[in-house]
Amino acid sequence: MAIRTYGPNAVDWEQRIDLDRLRRDRLARLRATLETTELGALLAFDFANIRYMTATHIGTWAVDKLIRFALLPRGGEPIIWDFGSAARHHQLFNPWLDGTRRARAGISTLRGAFHPNAGIATELARKIATELREHGLANEPLGVDVIELPILAALQAEGVQVVDGQQVFLEARRIKTPDEIALLTQACAMVDAAYEELYAFLRPGVRENECVGVVSKVLYDLGSEYVEGVNAISGERCSPHPHVYSDRIIRPGDPAFFDILHSHLGYRTCYYRTFAVGSASPAMRDAYTRCREYMDAAIAMVKPGVTTADIVALWPKAQEFGFPDEEAAFALQYGHGVGLSIWEKPIFSRLVSLDHPETLEEGMVFALETYWPAADGWSAARIEEEVVVTADGCEVITKFPAEDLLVAGRRYWTINQPLPTLREPESHRNTPAGRGEMRLPPQPDARGK
Numbered sequence: 426m427a428i429r430t431y432g433p434n435a436v437d438w439e440q441r442i443d444l445d446r447l448r449r450d451r452l453a454r455l456r457a458t459l460e461t462t463e464l465g466a467l468l469a470f471d472f473a474n475i476r477y478m479t480a481t482h483i484g485t486w487a488v489d490k491l492i493r494f495a496l497l498p499r500g501g502e503p504i505i506w507d508f509g510s511a512a513r514h515h516q517l518f519n520p521w522l523d524g525t526r527r528a529r530a531g532i533s534t535l536r537g538a539f540h541p542n543a544g545i546a547t548e549l550a551r552k553i554a555t556e557l558r559e560h561g562l563a564n565e566p567l568g569v570d571v572i573e574l575p576i577l578a579a580l581q582a583e584g585v586q587v588v589d590g591q592q593v594f595l596e597a598r599r600i601k602t603p604d605e606i607a608l609l610t611q612a613c614a615m616v617d618a619a620y621e622e623l624y625a626f627l628r629p630g631v632r633e634n635e636c637v638g639v640v641s642k643v644l645y646d647l648g649s650e651y652v653e654g655v656n657a658i659s660g661e662r663c664s665p666h667p668h669v670y671s672d673r674i675i676r677p678g679d680p681a682f683f684d685i686l687h688s689h690l691g692y693r694t695c696y697y698r699t700f701a702v703g704s705a706s707p708a709m710r711d712a713y714t715r716c717r718e719y720m721d722a723a724i725a726m727v728k729p730g731v732t733t734a735d736i737v738a739l740w741p742k743a744q745e746f747g748f749p750d751e752e753a754a755f756a757l758q759y760g761h762g763v764g765l766s767i768w769e770k771p772i773f774s775r776l777v778s779l780d781h782p783e784t785l786e787e788g789m790v791f792a793l794e795t796y797w798p799a800a801d802g803w804s805a806a807r808i809e810e811e812v813v814v815t816a817d818g819c820e821v822i823t824k825f826p827a828e829d830l831l832v833a834g835r836r837y838w839t840i841n842q843p844l845p846t847l848r849e850p851e852s853h854r855n856t857p858a859g860r861g862e863m864r865l866p867p868q869p870d871a872r873g874k
Contacts, residue, residue, distance in 0.1 A: 428606060428607070428610055428813055428820055428822065429441075429607050429610070430607070430610050430611060430614055431607060431611070433611060433648060433689075441607075442604050442607050442608060443604055444604070445521075446602075446604055447480075447602065447604040447605065447608075448480040448521055450602040450604065451477050451478075451480070451597075451602065451605075452478065452503065454597045454598075454600070454602070455467070455477060455478055455497065455593075455594070455597040456497070457597075458593050458596050458597040459497065459499060459568075459593060459597075460499070462568070462593055463565075463566060464499070464565065464566050464567065464568040464588070464590065464593065465498070465499050465557065465560075465562035465564075465565025465566060465567060466496055466497060466498040466499060466501075466556075466557060466560070466562055466565070466567050466568070467496070467497045467567075467568045467569075467570075467590050467593060467594070468494060468495070468496050468553060468567055468568070468569045468570075468572075468590065469494065469495045469496075469497075469569075469570050469590075469594065470491045470493075470494050470533070470569070470570060470571050470572060471570040471571050471591075471594070471766075472487060472488045472766075473691070473764075473765035473766040474495075474570050474591075474594045475493060475494070475495045475505065476691055476765055477594065477597070477598060477765055478495050478497055478503045479495050479503045479505045479519075479522065480519070480521065481495075481505050481507065481511075481515055481519060481522075481528075482691065483507065483508065483511045485650065485651040485653075485688070490535065490536060491533055491534075491536055491571070491573060492508070492532060492533050492535060492536075493505070493506060493507045493508070493511075493531075493532075493533070494506050494531065494533060494549065494553075496553060496556055498556060498557065498560040498562055499560070499562060499565070500560070501560050502523070502527055503522075503527065504527045504528075504529065504556065505522065505527065505528055505529070506529050506530065506531025506532070506549075506552065507528070507529075507530070507531065508530070508532065509530040512528050512529055512530045512531070513530075515528035516528045531549065531552060532545065532549075533545065533546075533549055533573070533576065534546055534549075534573060534575055534576065536573065537573070537575070541575065546573075546575040546576050546578070546579040547579050547582075549576060549579065550576065550579035550580045550582065550583045550585070551583065553567070553580060553583075553585065554580070554583035554584070554585055557585065563584070563585075565586075566586045566587075566588045567580070567585050567586060567587050567588065567590070568588055568589065568590020568591075568593050569587050569588070569589070569590045569591075570590050570591040570594055571591070572587070595769060595770050596770070598762075598764050598765065598769055598770070599762065599769070599770045599771070599786075599789065600786060600787075600788040600789060601764060601788050601789070601790050601813075602788075605692065605764065605790075606788070606790060606813055608689060608690050608691075608692040609692045609693075609694075609763060609764070609790050609811070609813075609822065610813075610822045611689055611692075612687065612688070612689035612692050612693065612694045613694055613696065613811055613822045613823050613824070614824070615643075615644055615647045615648075615649060615687065615689060615694075616644070616685045616687070616694050616696045616823070616825070617823075617824050617825045618643055618647060619639075619640045619643040619644055619685055620683075620685070620698055620825040621825070622639055622640070622643045623636060623639055623640055623683065624700065624831065624833050626639050627675070627681065627700060627702060627833040627834060628675070628702065628703075628833065628834035628835060629675055629676055629677045629679075629702060629703060629834060630674060630675070631674070631675055632672050632673060632674055632675070633657040633658070633659055633670045633671050633672065633673050633675070633681075634657070634670060634671070634672050636655070636657045636670075636681075636683065637655040637657050637670050640652070640655045640683070640685055641655065644685075644687050648689070649687045649688065649689060650687075650688045650689060650690060650691065651687060651688040652686075652687045652688075653686040653687060653688065653693070654684070654686045655670065655683060655684070655685055655686070656668060656669070656670060656682075656683060656684035656685075656686075656697075657670035657671075657681070657683050658670065658681065658682050658683070658807075659673055659675045659679050659680065659681040659682075659702070660673060660675065660676060660679040660680070660681075660803070661803040663680050663681075663682065663798075663803065663804055663805035663807075664798040664799065664802065664803055664804060664805040665798075666757065666796065666805065666807070675702055676702070676850075677702065677703040677704065677834075677850060678701070678702065678703055678704050678705075678706065678848075678849070678850020678851075679701070679702045679703075679850070680699065680700070680701055680702075680705070680709050680799075680804045680805060680806070681699070681700050681701075681702055681833075682697060682698065682699040682700070682805070682806065682807040683697065683698055683699075684696065684697045684807070684809065686767065691765045692763075692764065692765060693763055693764065693765065693766060693767050694763070694811065695761070695763055695767050695792045695794070695809060695811070696792070696809055696811065696823050696825075697794055697807045697808055697809035698808070698809075698825055698827055698831075699713060699716070699806045699807050699808060699827075699830065700830070700831050700832070700833045701830055701831070701832045701833070701846070702832075702833055702834050703832065703833075703834045703835070703837070703846075703850075704832060704844070704845065704846045704847065704848045704850065705830055705832060705846060705847055705848075706799070706801060706804065706847075706848070706849050706850060707847065707849075708799040708800045708801040708804055709799050709801070709804040709806070709830070710830055710847060711799065711800065712797045712798065712799035712800070712804060712805060712806040713797075713806040713808075713829070713830040714829075714830075715797045715806075716795045716796060716797040716806040716807065716808050717795075717806075717808060717827070717828070717829070719739065719740055719741070719758065719795040719797070720793060720795045720808050720810060722739045723736050723739055723740070723760075723793050723795075724793065724810060724812060724819065724821065726739065727785060727812055727814060727818065727819040728785065728814070728815075728817060728818045728819065729785055729786055729787050729814060729816065729817075730784065730785065731784075731785050732778075732782035732783060732784050732785065733760070733771050733772065733773045733778040733782050733783045733785070734778050734779050734782035735782075736760065736773050736778070736793070737758070737760075737773050737774060737775045737778045737779060738779070740758040740775065740795065741758060742775065743775070746796075746797060746798055747798060751774070751775045751776040752776055754775075755774060755776055756774070756794075757794075757795075757796040758774075758775065758794075758795055758796060759773060759774055759793075759794050760772065760773025760774070760791055760792060760793045760794065761773065761791060761792055762789065762790065762791045763790050763791060763792050763811060764790065767792070769791075770783065771783040771785065771789065771791060773791070773793065785814050786814060787814050787815060787816050788813075788814065789813070789814040790811065790812070790813050790814075790822075791811070791812060791814075792809055792810065792811045792812075793809065793810055793812065794807070794808065794809035795807070795808050795809075806830070808827055809823070810823045810827070811823045832846045
């Protein structure tokens with residue numbers, strides 16, 4: 426498999442990402458997966474599933490609203506119900522939806538904001554039941570990804586048998602097409618650039634939230650569709666890992682790690698890097714080394730036929746790094762599929778993978794992430810790499826340097842040499858006495874004796 430990055434623009438002189446092929450291939454995979462089930466149709470409310478099925482998008486503000494819905498009948502074509510103005514846009518600019526035939530006005534309950542007696546749920550269920558009857562599928566199970574209780578009740582009142590359809594979507598999305606892999610690689614390239622800017626910016630005196638702003642600007646300038654989050658963690662906030670940035674001011678000697686999550690034409694990233702600011706303590710360097718070793722062992726194992734259980738067996742148990750069980754340590758030694766959403770299949774975790782392993786296949790794209798708390802009790806390291814499974818191994822598509830711990834910020838000088846970058850952050854600990862290397866002479870008591 427040749428992994429191409431291309432430029433993000435369309436040109437006439439080079440074959441690049443083929444978006445028409447992307448749409449066709451995604452729908453074909455979804456149809457083929459549906460055919461392996463007993464379901465009559467799939468109904469999607471999840472934003473990523475709707476995009477995978479219909480190649481429609483109305484802005485990331487709608488991601489958590491559950492306001493639009495799409496149906497794929499067995500043997501039929503997908504239908505999207507959307508805000509009236511958005512549906513009109515689809516009719517004009519999305520020819521693959523056949524104009525008004527398969528791009529229609531329709532709305533859900535606005536997560537309950539409509540008055541329950543307004544009949545919105547009943548009307549939605551009527552629309553779906555009508556399509557199922559017209560396709561001869563009224564007596565077949567309907568697979569739904571996520572659903573609100575009033576919608577579920579209304580569908581059941583129409584005589585529709587509702588079952589879990591999320592597994593069908595996730596199974597279809599598990600293997601990426603060549604165009605999906607190219608978009609995921611481009612998304613990583615944008616984060617490479619964001620880390621380059623962040624590394625130059627990171628220094629004592631800046632705040633975590635300022636780092637979030639720097640990263641977001643780079644990504645939006647490069648054409649990101651959505652910066653979902655920048656997990657900026659520094660200093661004593663690194664252990665335990667809070668998973669949310671703050672307004673903390675970064676100090677000399679701090680560890681700082683970041684996770685950058687954004688969307689490029691819908692395709693996401695999950696991409697951690699760790700830095701030391703000004704200098705790193707021996708404890709921090711040791712934590713990073715261990716974190717890197719777990720990562721490298723996992724990447725070296727990745728190839729078709731290997732299972733998620735094989736990978737997680739290389740990682741430490743929860744009790745080895747300070748947690749009582751795997752649920753308490755979940756997502757610290759972790760892996761997950763990346764595509765139109767995170768997280769997708771396959772999942773790598775000692776919580777589930779040892780007992781329920783998944784087999785790796787060519788064309789999977791996933792992120793592997795490791796964590797290790799330092800012996801000083803407050804520092805920690807976090808590394809994440811995204812990989813594409815190839816015919817005989819894998820290719821890493823996250824390229825910003827992470828082989829060893831990088832030190833960011835100004836280089837300081839003493840009288841005759843650079844200040845070492847491997848040092849304890851507290852100045853008094855860098856004296857022989859502070860390190861316990863020099864015995865101080867006896868001190869006089871209060872009487873001077």
